[in-house]
Amino acid sequence: MHKDDANLDELDLRILERYQHDTLLPARTIGEEVGLSTAAVQRRLKRLREVGVIRREVAELAPKAVGLPITCVVAVDLDQERTADLERFKQRMQGLPEVQQCYYVTGQADFILIVLVASMEAYDAFTQRALLTDANVRSFTTSVALERVKTGVAVALPPAPPR
Amino acid sequence: MHKDDANLDELDLRILERYQHDTLLPARTIGEEVGLSTAAVQRRLKRLREVGVIRREVAELAPKAVGLPITCVVAVDLDQERTADLERFKQRMQGLPEVQQCYYVTGQADFILIVLVASMEAYDAFTQRALLTDANVRSFTTSVALERVKTGVAVALPPAPPR
Protein backbone atom coordinates (compact mmCIF):
# COMPACT_ATOMS: atom_id res chain seq x y z
CA MET A 1 0.00 0.00 0.00
CA HIS A 2 1.89 3.00 -1.29
CA LYS A 3 -0.36 6.00 -1.15
CA ASP A 4 2.43 8.46 -0.62
CA ASP A 5 3.95 10.89 -3.02
CA ALA A 6 3.70 9.46 -6.45
CA ASN A 7 5.86 12.04 -8.17
CA LEU A 8 3.30 14.15 -9.92
CA ASP A 9 4.41 16.69 -12.45
CA GLU A 10 2.67 19.96 -13.07
CA LEU A 11 0.57 18.48 -15.85
CA ASP A 12 -0.81 15.83 -13.53
CA LEU A 13 -1.77 18.46 -11.01
CA ARG A 14 -3.45 20.63 -13.58
CA ILE A 15 -5.39 17.65 -14.86
CA LEU A 16 -6.41 16.67 -11.35
CA GLU A 17 -7.42 20.21 -10.52
CA ARG A 18 -10.03 20.14 -13.24
CA TYR A 19 -10.96 16.49 -13.06
CA GLN A 20 -11.51 16.18 -9.31
CA HIS A 21 -14.35 18.69 -9.41
CA ASP A 22 -16.10 17.15 -12.39
CA THR A 23 -15.32 13.67 -13.61
CA LEU A 24 -17.84 14.04 -16.42
CA LEU A 25 -15.55 16.52 -18.07
CA PRO A 26 -14.30 15.05 -21.37
CA ALA A 27 -10.59 14.33 -21.49
CA ARG A 28 -10.57 16.25 -24.71
CA THR A 29 -11.56 19.45 -22.91
CA ILE A 30 -8.98 18.94 -20.19
CA GLY A 31 -6.41 18.26 -22.87
CA GLU A 32 -7.11 21.54 -24.58
CA GLU A 33 -6.69 23.44 -21.34
CA VAL A 34 -3.44 21.85 -20.31
CA GLY A 35 -2.05 21.43 -23.81
CA LEU A 36 -2.18 17.66 -24.13
CA SER A 37 -3.89 15.17 -26.40
CA THR A 38 -6.95 13.24 -25.33
CA ALA A 39 -5.00 10.00 -25.15
CA ALA A 40 -2.29 11.52 -23.00
CA VAL A 41 -4.83 12.84 -20.51
CA GLN A 42 -6.52 9.48 -20.22
CA ARG A 43 -3.24 7.64 -19.84
CA ARG A 44 -2.36 9.92 -16.97
CA LEU A 45 -5.74 9.54 -15.34
CA LYS A 46 -5.43 5.78 -15.59
CA ARG A 47 -1.99 5.89 -14.00
CA LEU A 48 -3.22 8.21 -11.26
CA ARG A 49 -5.92 5.70 -10.47
CA GLU A 50 -3.48 2.81 -10.43
CA VAL A 51 -1.01 4.46 -8.09
CA GLY A 52 -3.82 5.50 -5.76
CA VAL A 53 -3.71 9.25 -6.19
CA ILE A 54 -7.27 9.00 -7.42
CA ARG A 55 -8.93 6.79 -4.86
CA ARG A 56 -12.27 6.58 -6.61
CA GLU A 57 -14.77 8.60 -8.60
CA VAL A 58 -17.97 9.16 -6.71
CA ALA A 59 -21.26 10.98 -6.99
CA GLU A 60 -21.95 13.53 -4.29
CA LEU A 61 -25.61 13.30 -3.33
CA ALA A 62 -27.72 15.95 -1.64
CA PRO A 63 -28.37 14.42 1.79
CA LYS A 64 -31.75 16.11 2.11
CA ALA A 65 -32.87 14.76 -1.21
CA VAL A 66 -32.16 11.19 -0.18
CA GLY A 67 -33.94 11.53 3.14
CA LEU A 68 -31.00 12.30 5.41
CA PRO A 69 -31.54 15.95 6.33
CA ILE A 70 -29.67 15.86 9.61
CA THR A 71 -25.91 16.06 9.95
CA CYS A 72 -24.26 15.71 13.34
CA VAL A 73 -20.68 16.22 14.36
CA VAL A 74 -19.90 13.88 17.24
CA ALA A 75 -16.82 13.98 19.46
CA VAL A 76 -16.24 10.61 21.11
CA ASP A 77 -14.08 10.00 24.15
CA LEU A 78 -12.97 6.45 24.76
CA ASP A 79 -12.11 4.81 28.05
CA GLN A 80 -9.42 2.35 27.15
CA GLU A 81 -7.11 3.53 24.39
CA ARG A 82 -5.02 0.47 23.81
CA THR A 83 -4.35 -0.42 20.21
CA ALA A 84 -6.83 -3.24 20.26
CA ASP A 85 -9.55 -0.99 21.65
CA LEU A 86 -8.91 1.68 19.06
CA GLU A 87 -8.90 -0.86 16.27
CA ARG A 88 -12.15 -2.33 17.40
CA PHE A 89 -13.81 1.06 17.53
CA LYS A 90 -12.49 2.02 14.11
CA GLN A 91 -13.86 -1.11 12.57
CA ARG A 92 -17.22 -0.57 14.19
CA MET A 93 -17.38 2.93 12.69
CA GLN A 94 -16.44 1.60 9.28
CA GLY A 95 -19.42 -0.67 9.37
CA LEU A 96 -22.00 1.88 10.47
CA PRO A 97 -23.85 3.38 7.52
CA GLU A 98 -24.79 6.54 9.43
CA VAL A 99 -21.12 7.37 9.94
CA GLN A 100 -20.11 9.22 6.82
CA GLN A 101 -16.72 10.19 8.13
CA CYS A 102 -14.54 9.23 11.07
CA TYR A 103 -11.25 10.76 12.21
CA TYR A 104 -8.98 9.55 14.97
CA VAL A 105 -7.69 12.75 16.51
CA THR A 106 -5.55 14.33 19.17
CA GLY A 107 -7.04 16.59 21.81
CA GLN A 108 -9.91 16.19 24.24
CA ALA A 109 -11.80 13.75 22.09
CA ASP A 110 -10.44 10.57 20.59
CA PHE A 111 -12.67 10.42 17.54
CA ILE A 112 -14.65 12.89 15.49
CA LEU A 113 -17.60 11.54 13.54
CA ILE A 114 -19.72 13.07 10.83
CA VAL A 115 -23.07 11.34 11.10
CA LEU A 116 -25.99 11.57 8.67
CA VAL A 117 -29.47 10.55 9.76
CA ALA A 118 -33.09 10.85 8.70
CA SER A 119 -34.36 12.35 11.96
CA MET A 120 -33.47 13.06 15.54
CA GLU A 121 -35.19 9.83 16.44
CA ALA A 122 -32.85 8.04 14.08
CA TYR A 123 -29.93 9.84 15.66
CA ASP A 124 -31.08 8.80 19.09
CA ALA A 125 -31.31 5.22 17.89
CA PHE A 126 -27.84 5.55 16.43
CA THR A 127 -26.30 6.75 19.67
CA GLN A 128 -27.97 3.89 21.50
CA ARG A 129 -26.76 1.26 19.12
CA ALA A 130 -23.33 2.68 18.34
CA LEU A 131 -22.20 4.61 21.38
CA LEU A 132 -24.24 4.20 24.54
CA THR A 133 -24.09 0.44 24.47
CA ASP A 134 -20.33 0.45 23.95
CA ALA A 135 -18.77 0.01 27.37
CA ASN A 136 -15.56 1.53 26.10
CA VAL A 137 -17.19 4.83 25.13
CA ARG A 138 -16.61 7.08 28.11
CA SER A 139 -18.59 10.00 26.74
CA PHE A 140 -19.52 11.86 23.61
CA THR A 141 -20.85 15.27 22.67
CA THR A 142 -23.11 15.99 19.75
CA SER A 143 -23.20 19.11 17.60
CA VAL A 144 -26.09 19.29 15.20
CA ALA A 145 -25.29 20.97 11.91
CA LEU A 146 -27.62 23.86 11.23
CA GLU A 147 -26.02 24.26 7.86
CA ARG A 148 -23.60 22.36 5.68
CA VAL A 149 -21.65 25.43 4.63
CA LYS A 150 -19.04 23.58 2.62
CA THR A 151 -18.84 19.91 1.84
CA GLY A 152 -17.16 17.48 -0.46
CA VAL A 153 -13.85 15.82 -0.96
CA ALA A 154 -12.23 18.36 -3.22
CA VAL A 155 -8.67 19.08 -2.31
CA ALA A 156 -6.67 22.23 -2.79
CA LEU A 157 -3.78 21.38 -5.04
CA PRO A 158 -0.55 23.32 -4.76
CA PRO A 159 -0.59 26.16 -7.29
CA ALA A 160 3.07 25.78 -8.19
CA PRO A 161 4.64 22.39 -7.45
CA PRO A 162 8.36 21.58 -7.64
CA ARG A 163 9.91 22.33 -10.98
CA MET B 1 -33.64 26.05 -4.93
CA HIS B 2 -35.50 22.78 -4.53
CA LYS B 3 -33.08 20.26 -3.15
CA ASP B 4 -35.67 18.53 -1.05
CA ASP B 5 -37.34 15.21 -1.53
CA ALA B 6 -37.56 14.56 -5.19
CA ASN B 7 -39.79 11.52 -4.98
CA LEU B 8 -37.36 8.70 -5.60
CA ASP B 9 -38.65 5.24 -6.18
CA GLU B 10 -36.86 2.10 -5.17
CA LEU B 11 -35.18 1.82 -8.55
CA ASP B 12 -33.68 5.27 -8.21
CA LEU B 13 -32.30 4.39 -4.83
CA ARG B 14 -30.81 1.15 -6.02
CA ILE B 15 -29.21 2.92 -8.94
CA LEU B 16 -27.80 5.61 -6.67
CA GLU B 17 -26.52 3.05 -4.21
CA ARG B 18 -24.27 1.60 -6.86
CA TYR B 19 -23.51 4.75 -8.77
CA GLN B 20 -22.51 6.99 -5.87
CA HIS B 21 -19.61 4.72 -5.00
CA ASP B 22 -18.32 4.37 -8.54
CA THR B 23 -19.39 6.70 -11.31
CA LEU B 24 -17.23 4.82 -13.80
CA LEU B 25 -19.61 1.91 -13.56
CA PRO B 26 -21.32 1.45 -16.95
CA ALA B 27 -25.05 2.06 -16.96
CA ARG B 28 -25.36 -1.30 -18.60
CA THR B 29 -23.97 -3.04 -15.52
CA ILE B 30 -26.22 -1.09 -13.18
CA GLY B 31 -29.14 -1.89 -15.41
CA GLU B 32 -28.47 -5.60 -15.19
CA GLU B 33 -28.37 -5.45 -11.42
CA VAL B 34 -31.55 -3.48 -10.96
CA GLY B 35 -33.41 -4.99 -13.89
CA LEU B 36 -33.54 -1.98 -16.18
CA SER B 37 -32.30 -1.16 -19.65
CA THR B 38 -29.22 0.96 -20.22
CA ALA B 39 -31.29 3.83 -21.56
CA ALA B 40 -33.60 3.77 -18.57
CA VAL B 41 -30.69 3.97 -16.15
CA GLN B 42 -29.19 6.92 -17.98
CA ARG B 43 -32.50 8.71 -18.18
CA ARG B 44 -32.85 8.37 -14.43
CA LEU B 45 -29.30 9.49 -13.76
CA LYS B 46 -29.84 12.52 -15.95
CA ARG B 47 -33.02 13.37 -14.11
CA LEU B 48 -31.34 12.86 -10.74
CA ARG B 49 -28.68 15.34 -11.79
CA GLU B 50 -31.22 17.85 -12.99
CA VAL B 51 -33.31 17.79 -9.83
CA GLY B 52 -30.19 18.08 -7.70
CA VAL B 53 -30.19 14.70 -6.02
CA ILE B 54 -26.81 14.16 -7.62
CA ARG B 55 -24.96 17.35 -6.87
CA ARG B 56 -21.83 16.51 -8.85
CA GLU B 57 -19.51 13.67 -9.74
CA VAL B 58 -16.07 14.10 -8.29
CA ALA B 59 -12.78 12.27 -7.93
CA GLU B 60 -11.69 11.51 -4.40
CA LEU B 61 -7.96 12.06 -4.13
CA ALA B 62 -5.58 10.64 -1.56
CA PRO B 63 -4.57 13.75 0.42
CA LYS B 64 -1.13 12.35 1.18
CA ALA B 65 -0.45 11.67 -2.45
CA VAL B 66 -1.14 15.26 -3.42
CA GLY B 67 1.03 16.69 -0.69
CA LEU B 68 -1.59 17.37 1.99
CA PRO B 69 -0.83 14.76 4.65
CA ILE B 70 -2.30 16.67 7.57
CA THR B 71 -5.99 16.82 8.41
CA CYS B 72 -7.22 19.00 11.25
CA VAL B 73 -10.64 19.24 12.81
CA VAL B 74 -11.15 22.78 14.06
CA ALA B 75 -13.92 24.00 16.35
CA VAL B 76 -14.42 27.73 15.98
CA ASP B 77 -16.22 29.94 18.46
CA LEU B 78 -17.38 33.32 17.20
CA ASP B 79 -17.88 36.46 19.18
CA GLN B 80 -20.75 38.18 17.45
CA GLU B 81 -23.32 35.79 16.04
CA ARG B 82 -25.60 38.12 14.18
CA THR B 83 -26.73 36.99 10.77
CA ALA B 84 -24.35 39.32 9.02
CA ASP B 85 -21.40 38.05 11.05
CA LEU B 86 -22.26 34.45 10.38
CA GLU B 87 -22.69 35.10 6.70
CA ARG B 88 -19.38 36.83 6.46
CA PHE B 89 -17.58 33.99 8.17
CA LYS B 90 -19.27 31.39 5.99
CA GLN B 91 -18.24 33.16 2.85
CA ARG B 92 -14.67 33.43 4.12
CA MET B 93 -14.57 29.69 4.71
CA GLN B 94 -15.97 29.02 1.25
CA GLY B 95 -13.08 30.88 -0.24
CA LEU B 96 -10.30 29.22 1.72
CA PRO B 97 -8.76 26.30 -0.17
CA GLU B 98 -7.50 24.62 3.01
CA VAL B 99 -11.04 24.34 4.32
CA GLN B 100 -12.35 21.16 2.82
CA GLN B 101 -15.54 21.14 4.84
CA CYS B 102 -17.37 23.60 7.05
CA TYR B 103 -20.44 23.04 9.22
CA TYR B 104 -22.41 25.61 11.17
CA VAL B 105 -23.39 23.77 14.32
CA THR B 106 -25.14 23.92 17.65
CA GLY B 107 -23.26 23.41 20.90
CA GLN B 108 -20.13 24.93 22.36
CA ALA B 109 -18.60 25.76 19.04
CA ASP B 110 -20.23 27.69 16.24
CA PHE B 111 -18.40 26.12 13.34
CA ILE B 112 -16.60 22.87 12.70
CA LEU B 113 -13.96 22.86 9.99
CA ILE B 114 -12.13 20.05 8.28
CA VAL B 115 -8.83 21.53 7.17
CA LEU B 116 -6.21 19.94 4.92
CA VAL B 117 -2.66 21.25 4.89
CA ALA B 118 0.81 20.28 3.74
CA SER B 119 2.52 20.72 7.12
CA MET B 120 2.09 22.07 10.59
CA GLU B 121 3.80 25.23 9.40
CA ALA B 122 1.15 25.53 6.75
CA TYR B 123 -1.51 24.97 9.39
CA ASP B 124 -0.01 27.66 11.55
CA ALA B 125 -0.02 30.03 8.61
CA PHE B 126 -3.64 29.08 7.98
CA THR B 127 -4.74 29.86 11.51
CA GLN B 128 -2.96 33.20 11.30
CA ARG B 129 -4.54 34.18 8.05
CA ALA B 130 -7.99 32.68 8.56
CA LEU B 131 -8.69 32.74 12.27
CA LEU B 132 -6.29 34.68 14.45
CA THR B 133 -6.58 37.84 12.40
CA ASP B 134 -10.37 37.69 12.43
CA ALA B 135 -11.52 39.95 15.24
CA ASN B 136 -14.82 38.10 15.40
CA VAL B 137 -13.20 34.73 16.15
CA ARG B 138 -13.33 34.45 19.92
CA SER B 139 -11.42 31.19 20.10
CA PHE B 140 -10.81 27.92 18.37
CA THR B 141 -9.50 24.48 19.24
CA THR B 142 -7.58 22.22 16.91
CA SER B 143 -7.65 18.45 16.77
CA VAL B 144 -5.06 16.90 14.51
CA ALA B 145 -6.18 13.75 12.76
CA LEU B 146 -3.86 10.87 13.47
CA GLU B 147 -5.82 8.78 11.04
CA ARG B 148 -8.57 9.31 8.50
CA VAL B 149 -10.54 6.24 9.50
CA LYS B 150 -13.43 6.84 7.16
CA THR B 151 -13.79 9.52 4.56
CA GLY B 152 -15.78 10.46 1.53
CA VAL B 153 -19.18 11.72 0.68
CA ALA B 154 -20.97 8.43 0.28
CA VAL B 155 -24.36 8.39 1.88
CA ALA B 156 -26.25 5.51 3.41
CA LEU B 157 -29.41 5.02 1.42
CA PRO B 158 -32.45 3.44 3.04
CA PRO B 159 -32.18 -0.31 2.51
CA ALA B 160 -35.89 -0.88 1.98
CA PRO B 161 -37.89 2.21 0.94
CA PRO B 162 -41.70 2.21 0.62
CA ARG B 163 -43.02 -0.74 -1.25
Next chain:
DNA sequence: CATGAAACACACTCCCG
Protein backbone atom coordinates in the same frame (compact mmCIF):
# COMPACT_ATOMS: atom_id res chain seq x y z
C1' DC C 1 9.79 6.84 -22.05
C1' DA C 2 5.89 9.82 -23.13
C1' DT C 3 3.57 11.63 -26.82
C1' DG C 4 0.18 12.24 -30.86
C1' DA C 5 -2.67 10.31 -34.58
C1' DA C 6 -5.70 6.96 -36.08
C1' DA C 7 -8.38 2.63 -35.59
C1' DC C 8 -11.11 0.45 -32.58
C1' DA C 9 -14.48 -0.65 -28.97
C1' DC C 10 -17.57 0.90 -25.88
C1' DA C 11 -20.92 3.92 -23.58
C1' DC C 12 -24.25 7.51 -23.98
C1' DT C 13 -28.20 9.99 -26.59
C1' DC C 14 -32.17 10.28 -29.16
C1' DC C 15 -36.17 8.72 -31.49
C1' DC C 16 -39.61 5.48 -32.19
C1' DG C 17 -42.65 1.58 -31.08
Next chain:
DNA sequence: CGGGAGTGTGTTTCATG
Protein backbone atom coordinates in the same frame (compact mmCIF):
# COMPACT_ATOMS: atom_id res chain seq x y z
C1' DC D 1 -39.79 1.59 -20.63
C1' DG D 2 -37.15 -1.19 -24.29
C1' DG D 3 -34.61 -1.39 -28.49
C1' DG D 4 -32.20 0.25 -32.16
C1' DA D 5 -29.41 3.77 -35.07
C1' DG D 6 -26.32 7.60 -34.55
C1' DT D 7 -22.90 10.22 -31.92
C1' DG D 8 -19.46 10.97 -28.83
C1' DT D 9 -16.11 9.36 -25.63
C1' DG D 10 -12.61 6.22 -23.82
C1' DT D 11 -9.14 2.63 -25.21
C1' DT D 12 -5.60 0.53 -27.79
C1' DT D 13 -2.11 0.37 -31.19
C1' DC D 14 1.63 2.14 -33.52
C1' DA D 15 5.09 5.25 -35.26
C1' DT D 16 7.84 9.22 -33.79
C1' DG D 17 11.18 12.20 -31.26
